Amino acid sequence: MHDRISDETELIQAYLAPLAAAGALGLADDAALVSVEPDSELVVSTDPIRAGVHFFPDDDPRDIAWKALAVNVSDLIAKGAVPIGYTMALALPEAPLKSWMKAFSAGLGAAQAAFGCELFGGDCDRADGPLSIAITAFGSVPRGRFVQRTTARAGDHVFITGTIGDAALGLKLRQRGDVYGAAVSPGHADALIQRYLRPAPNLKAIDIVRRFATAALDVSDGLIQDAARLARGAKSALVIPAAAVPLSAAALSVVESHPAAIQTVVSGGDDFEVLFAVAPETVPGMRAAAHACSLPVHLLGILAPGDGVILTGASGQPMALETTGYDHFRGT
Amino acid sequence: MHDRISDETELIQAYLAPLAAAGALGLADDAALVSVEPDSELVVSTDPIRAGVHFFPDDDPRDIAWKALAVNVSDLIAKGAVPIGYTMALALPEAPLKSWMKAFSAGLGAAQAAFGCELFGGDCDRADGPLSIAITAFGSVPRGRFVQRTTARAGDHVFITGTIGDAALGLKLRQRGDVYGAAVSPGHADALIQRYLRPAPNLKAIDIVRRFATAALDVSDGLIQDAARLARGAKSALVIPAAAVPLSAAALSVVESHPAAIQTVVSGGDDFEVLFAVAPETVPGMRAAAHACSLPVHLLGILAPGDGVILTGASGQPMALETTGYDHFRGT
Numbered sequence: 001m002h003d004r005i006s007d008e009t010e011l012i013q014a015y016l017a018p019l020a021a022a023g024a025l026g027l028a029d030d031a032a033l034v035s036v037e038p039d040s041e042l043v044v045s046t047d048p049i050r051a052g053v054h055f056f057p058d059d060d061p062r063d064i065a066w067k068a069l070a071v072n073v074s075d076l077i078a079k080g081a082v083p084i085g086y087t088m089a090l091a092l093p094e095a096p097l098k099s100w101m102k103a104f105s106a107g108l109g110a111a112q113a114a115f116g117c118e119l120f121g122g123d124c125d126r127a128d129g130p131l132s133i134a135i136t137a138f139g140s141v142p143r144g145r146f147v148q149r150t151t152a153r154a155g156d157h158v159f160i161t162g163t164i165g166d167a168a169l170g171l172k173l174r175q176r177g178d179v180y181g182a183a184v185s186p187g188h189a190d191a192l193i194q195r196y197l198r199p200a201p202n203l204k205a206i207d208i209v210r211r212f213a214t215a216a217l218d219v220s221d222g223l224i225q226d227a228a229r230l231a232r233g234a235k236s237a238l239v240i241p242a243a244a245v246p247l248s249a250a251a252l253s254v255v256e257s258h259p260a261a262i263q264t265v266v267s268g269g270d271d272f273e274v275l276f277a278v279a280p281e282t283v284p285g286m287r288a289a290a291h292a293c294s295l296p297v298h299l300l301g302i303l304a305p306g307d308g309v310i311l312t313g314a315s316g317q318p319m320a321l322e323t324t325g326y327d328h329f330r331g332t
Numbered sequence: 333m334h335d336r337i338s339d340e341t342e343l344i345q346a347y348l349a350p351l352a353a354a355g356a357l358g359l360a361d362d363a364a365l366v367s368v369e370p371d372s373e374l375v376v377s378t379d380p381i382r383a384g385v386h387f388f389p390d391d392d393p394r395d396i397a398w399k400a401l402a403v404n405v406s407d408l409i410a411k412g413a414v415p416i417g418y419t420m421a422l423a424l425p426e427a428p429l430k431s432w433m434k435a436f437s438a439g440l441g442a443a444q445a446a447f448g449c450e451l452f453g454g455d456c457d458r459a460d461g462p463l464s465i466a467i468t469a470f471g472s473v474p475r476g477r478f479v480q481r482t483t484a485r486a487g488d489h490v491f492i493t494g495t496i497g498d499a500a501l502g503l504k505l506r507q508r509g510d511v512y513g514a515a516v517s518p519g520h521a522d523a524l525i526q527r528y529l530r531p532a533p534n535l536k537a538i539d540i541v542r543r544f545a546t547a548a549l550d551v552s553d554g555l556i557q558d559a560a561r562l563a564r565g566a567k568s569a570l571v572i573p574a575a576a577v578p579l580s581a582a583a584l585s586v587v588e589s590h591p592a593a594i595q596t597v598v599s600g601g602d603d604f605e606v607l608f609a610v611a612p613e614t615v616p617g618m619r620a621a622a623h624a625c626s627l628p629v630h631l632l633g634i635l636a637p638g639d640g641v642i643l644t645g646a647s648g649q650p651m652a653l654e655t656t657g658y659d660h661f662r663g664t
Contacts, residue, residue: 030407031377038370045363046419075362087378089466129461134421136468
């Protein structure tokens with residue numbers, strides 16, 4: 001039960017090779033082959049996660065592995081790309097327990113199955129510092145159909161998939177057991193923490209983004225900050241009524257009992273939903289298509305001449321924000 | 333002079349965006365586009381480097397950046413792939429000095445120019461632990477022409493490009509100023525240390541590997557260990573006379589004055605040369621082609637029935653090896 005893995009070959013062959021794509025040659029080569037259809041382009045994204053920053057060292061290894069892949073798949077989806085696979089560089093502070101590695105590879109396998117992609121290669125080092133998982137994900141998009149984040153225009157309607165704030169509230173619960181001292185029912189607490197541990201980017205958004213989005217990005221660093229990126233790219237301003245931010249039942253109960261929690265909701269990040277702009281004339285078609293595939297989409301606001309993003313309260317007054325989102329570099 | 337970089341946006345826009353490929357959209361998106369010719373396949377490789385393992389924290393940032401890209405390009409070359417570009421995940425223990433980041437990006441720029449590739453995206457985090465640079469490199473190979481490491485056969489001749497052992501001897505010099513107490517002239521010492529600091533995978537090998545290799549890999553973990561991988565893939569044995577291992581003038585002078593240094597030469601790693609097998613009937617053609625493009629190639633031995641790799645001394649006796657090479661995981 002408490003055996004540790006003895007070398008890199010064992011780690012790769014026993015735990016990772018079963019996850020490998022055909023082009024990865026059983027992970028027994030220095031590189032792997034990715035085939036791209038002739039009428040498609042490859043989309044690449046790199047988003048590493050590290051213990052103490054993006055997850056807790058004692059999180060379930062199934063969840064850590066899932067999150068490592070999910071945060072990268074989220075970037076692909078927001079560009080309209082279908083996931084193909086990924087490479088992974090693992091930096092482990094010590095030789096892992098076999099039981100840990102078994103659970104980690106099971107979590108990766110579950111995420112691969114959920115997101116439709118395979119392992120194309122990687123590297124495992126023992127290194128000082130926190131556990132780090134650096135995944136580079138590949139997806140494919142029909143030639144010329146990659147959706148940028150800077151190509152929306154004033155007048156476009158801005159939508160968000162799913163619900164916002166669950167993961168950020170879940171993180172607070174995971175860190176200290178409460179959110180601003182507010183009472184959270186066990187069922188709601190569990191739902192929020194699960195969103196933090198197992199982000200669930202929605203593959204259904206790929207088709208909607210490809211067909212209708214004038215610009216898109218995933219919300220990972222906080223809704224307000226990511227909305228500001230979309231608005232800046234469109235050289236436009238965006239007013240988001242707080243009431244337009246879609247909340248899960250769990251998040252709604254927290255915000256109702258403690259209104260200041262909206263700050264965490266709109267700036268906490270880790271949502272991994274897609275924020276996208278749609279030209280007004282195609283909004284009805286987009287809504288119908290999203291409804292047809294059961295993808296929840298919510299209107300946040302309309303891009304207008306100007307700049308900046310403002311969150312407004314019930315009477316339309318701008319709300320002061322403590323922070324707009326996460327800076328990877330400052331850590332705040 | 334001692335200003336530090338204040339946030340991720342400054343780091344990316346001021347220092348990395350000038351290195352970006354067109355498909356990387358100025359590094360202002362979550363993902364990038366890689367175009368692959370319809371008759372080509374994409375080759376991917378991931379090889380991170382970390383302070384304290386692959387370089388010294390006080391190495392010149394130009395050299396650190398160069399090495400981070402070079403070790404990945406080396407994998408592509410050995411597969412017969414032409415480098416296209418790379419993504420990079422930087423984990424920095426503290427906000428870097430602007431002067432450090434300027435030198436680092438200059439080193440990356442020099443390596444990009446030397447190897448013909450561009451930056452397609454990345455991620456910068458501040459994280460506890462040593463400086464880590466995780467690069468995933470992309471190359472292209474004509475469809476069906478990727479060269480594996482396991483496809484040689486008994487009877488094939490095994491060649492190596494360039495010279496072996498320089499970087500490993502350079503590392504010893506960098507660590508403690510001497511190699512086994514042997515006197516090394518300043519000129520030779522500098523040459524060896526430079527090979528450690530600035531590995532120089534040779535793009536000329538791409539065409540030779542594509543046209544003639546039955547199997548190939550780069551030598552990064554030690555010649556004997558990497559030769560054993562080639563031999564194992566061929567279900568064959570390989571006898572390498574120590575005298576057949578090509579040495580630079582600097583390495584030769586060290587080995588002549590201290591014969592035990594051959595241990596470091598054949599197992600030290602960091603060579604980033606290409607080890608490849610050639611069917612006997614195509615050896616003359618390969619030699620002519622290598623000569624025509626000024627690629628130095630040297631015969632190490634011939635794959636024979638059996639298994640394992642043996643290094644032999646002047647009278648043909650097997651030499652005992654202290655270690656066969658580097659295990660990333662055990663660190664020995």
